[in-house]
Amino acid sequence: MLDGSSSLIRSLGPQLKEWLPHQRWFAGKGRPLTDVSLVAATEVLPYGTGGGGAPGLLHLLVRARPHESGGCYQLLLGVREALPPELAPALIGRPSAGPLRGTAVYEALRDPRLTGLLLERLRTPGTLGPLRFRRERDATLPARSSPRLLDAEQSNSSVVYGNAAILKVFRRVEPGVNPELELTLALSRHGCSHVPPPLAWFAAGVDGGEPGDGSRTLGILQPYLAGTRDGWQLALRALAKGTDFTPAARALGRTTARVHTGLAEALPTCTLSRTDVERTAQSMAGRLEAASAAVPALRPYRTALLDVFRALTVLGSRRRALPAQRVHGDLHLGQALGPDGDRVPDGWTLIDFEGEPARPLAERRAPQPVERDIAGMLRSFDYAACQAPAAGPHSASSREWAAANRAAYCAGYAEACGRDPREDAVLLRAYETDKAVYEVLYEARNRPSWLEIPLSAIRRLAAPPHASPCSPPSA
Ligand SMILES: Nc1ncnc2c1ncn2[C@@H]1O[C@H](COP(=O)(O)OP(=O)(O)O)[C@@H](O)[C@H]1O
Numbered sequence: 478m479l480d481g482s483s484s485l486i487r488s489l490g491p492q493l494k495e496w497l498p499h500q501r502w503f504a505g506k507g508r509p510l511t512d513v514s515l516v517a518a519t520e521v522l523p524y525g526t527g528g529g530g531a532p533g534l535l536h537l538l539v540r541a542r543p544h545e546s547g548g549c550y551q552l553l554l555g556v557r558e559a560l561p562p563e564l565a566p567a568l569i570g571r572p573s574a575g576p577l578r579g580t581a582v583y584e585a586l587r588d589p590r591l592t593g594l595l596l597e598r599l600r601t602p603g604t605l606g607p608l609r610f611r612r613e614r615d616a617t618l619p620a621r622s623s624p625r626l627l628d629a630e631q632s633n634s635s636v637v638y639g640n641a642a643i644l645k646v647f648r649r650v651e652p653g654v655n656p657e658l659e660l661t662l663a664l665s666r667h668g669c670s671h672v673p674p675p676l677a678w679f680a681a682g683v684d685g686g687e688p689g690d691g692s693r694t695l696g697i698l699q700p701y702l703a704g705t706r707d708g709w710q711l712a713l714r715a716l717a718k719g720t721d722f723t724p725a726a727r728a729l730g731r732t733t734a735r736v737h738t739g740l741a742e743a744l745p746t747c748t749l750s751r752t753d754v755e756r757t758a759q760s761m762a763g764r765l766e767a768a769s770a771a772v773p774a775l776r777p778y779r780t781a782l783l784d785v786f787r788a789l790t791v792l793g794s795r796r797r798a799l800p801a802q803r804v805h806g807d808l809h810l811g812q813a814l815g816p817d818g819d820r821v822p823d824g825w826t827l828i829d830f831e832g833e834p835a836r837p838l839a840e841r842r843a844p845q846p847v848e849r850d851i852a853g854m855l856r857s858f859d860y861a862a863c864q865a866p867a868a869g870p871h872s873a874s875s876r877e878w879a880a881a882n883r884a885a886y887c888a889g890y891a892e893a894c895g896r897d898p899r900e901d902a903v904l905l906r907a908y909e910t911d912k913a914v915y916e917v918l919y920e921a922r923n924r925p926s927w928l929e930i931p932l933s934a935i936r937r938l939a940a941p942p943h944a945s946p947c948s949p950p951s952a
C-alpha cells in the first residue's frame with residue numbers, strides 16, 4: 478500500500494462518498510454509502526514529478542460499503558495544484574490532510590494528458606506495483622492521439638483514442654478474469670471476425686501474462702469501429718423511415734450463430750444434467766418471486782409464469798442432456814454494431830461480453846444454453862417495435878414488426894448453424910420469460926414509463942404457448 482494513500486482516503490472520504498453515488502456506473506444507488514475503504518493504491522505517475530503543473534495519476538481499488546462485499550470499484554484519480562477550466566467539472570475534492578493536502582483530486586479519465594499516459598503504459602507491457610500491463614502479440618496500438626471520454630450511458634467508462642482504439646475501464650471489479658477479455662481473446666485468436674480483438678489489457682494481481690483467475694481484469698483496449706452505430710439506433714432509424722429491417726435482423730441472427738459456434742469451438746462446453754436444468758428453472762422461479770414482490774403489476778401472471786419454468790424442469794427430465802457453452806450473457810440490440818447508413822450489414826460486430834454486471838462472476842462464466850442470448854435479442858425486437866412512430870405495445874403494426882424481425886433473426890441463426898432456435902420452444906420461452914421478468918424490475922426501477930413494454934411481453938408469455946409471436950420454423 479502506498480504511503481499517503483490511506484490518509485488520502487481518510488481525508489477525501491466524505492467527498493468520495495458524495496461523488497460515487499452520482500456516477501452512472503455506481504451500482505448501489507438508493508442506499509446511503511456508509512464507508513469507502515482502500516483495497517489497493519498505485520502511483521502511476523507521482524504528483525510533482527513532471528514539473529510545470531504536470532498532473533499526477535493515482536490508481537485505486539476501493540470498497541464501498543454496504544454495497545460491495547467481494548467486489549470493489551476502480552478509480553483513476555488525477556492530482557493537480559489547480560484545475561484548468563475544462564477540467565473543473567471533474568473535481569472530486571481537495572484532501573484536508575496528508576501529502577496531497579489542498580491539491581485538486583479529480584476524475585483522471587477526463588484528462589487527455591492522463592488517458593494518453595495510460596495508453597503509453599499499455600504500449601509497454603510490464604508491471605507497476607500490483608498492476609500488470611499486457612499487450613497481445615503483433616497487435617498494433619494507435620499513436621497517442623486526442624483521447625476523449627465517451628459520454629454514453631454505460632456500466633463502465635470508455636476512452637476513445639483518435640477514432641482508432643477504445644479503452645474500456647471496468648468500474649466494478651471482482652477477483653477473476655472478466656468474461657469480456659476471456660471471450661473476445663478466445664474468439665479473436667480462434668479467427669472469429671465478429672468481435673473487436675483485444676489489443677492490450679491491464680489487470681491487478683498475480684497474473685503471469687495470460688488472463689488468469691488470480692487477477693482482476695481492470696481494462697481492455699480494442700480497435701474502435703468508427704462509422705458504426707448500434708443495432709438499437711439502426712432499428713429505430715429503420716422504423717422511423719419505414720425501411721425493412723428484416724435483412725439486418727437476419728444478418729444479426731447469422732452473426733450470433735457464428736459467435737456461438739466460435740465460442741463452442743474455442744472454450745469448454747458441457748451438457749446440463751436433469752438436476753442442472755431443475756436448478757436453472759428454480760433460479761428463474763426465484764427471480765420471478767422476487768420481482769413479483771417488488772412490482773405488483775407482475776403478480777396476476779405469477780402462476781402462469783411459474784408454469785413456463787415448470788415446463789423447463791419437465792423438459793430437463795425428458796431430455797437426456799442439454800448442451801451448454803459460454804455465451805454473451807447480456808445480448809440485446811445495443812450490443813451489436815453495424816455500418817452507419819442504410820447498407821444491410823453482411824455481418825455485425827458484437828460487443829460487451831461482460832454478461833449482466835449484477836450477477837456474480839462465477840455465474841456469468843458458467844456454460845449456459847445459447848437460448849439465453851437468443852431470448853435476449855428477441856426481447857430487444859419487442860422493445861424496438863414499441864418505438865415505432867404512433868405505435869404502442871398493443872398496436873398491430875408494432876406486433877407485426879416485432880414478429881417479422883424475431884422470425885428473420887431466428888431464420889438467420891438457423892442459416893448459419895443449421896439449428897433453428899424456434900425448435901427448442903420450451904427452452905426459448907423459459908429464457909425469454911426470465912429476461913422479461915428481469916426487465917419488469919429494471920424498468921420499474923429505472924424507467925417506469927417503459928414498464929408497459931416488458932409487461933405486454935409477460936402477458937403474451939403467460940398465455941398458452943400457441944400465442945407465441947415467432948412464426949413457425951418454416952417461415
Ligand atoms: N469497439 C468499439 N467501436 C466503436 N464503438 C464502441 C466499441 N465498443 C464500444 N463502443 C461504444 O461504446 C458504448 C459502450 O460500450 P459497452 O461495451 O456497451 O460499455 P459498458 O460495458 O460500459 O456498457 C457502446 O454502446 C458503443 O456505442
Ligand SMILES: O=P(O)(O)O[C@H]1O[C@H](CO)[C@@H](O[C@H]2O[C@H](CO)[C@@H](O)[C@H](O)[C@H]2O)[C@H](O)[C@H]1O
Pocket residue numbers: 632709807809810811853856857858860861916919
Ligand atoms: O446497459 P446494459 O447493457 O447494462 O443493460 C441494461 O440497460 C438496458 C437499457 O439500456 C436494458 O435493455 C432493455 O432496453 C433496451 C432498450 O433500451 C432493449 O434493447 C433491451 O432488449 C432491454 O432488455 C437492459 O435490460 C439492462 O440490463
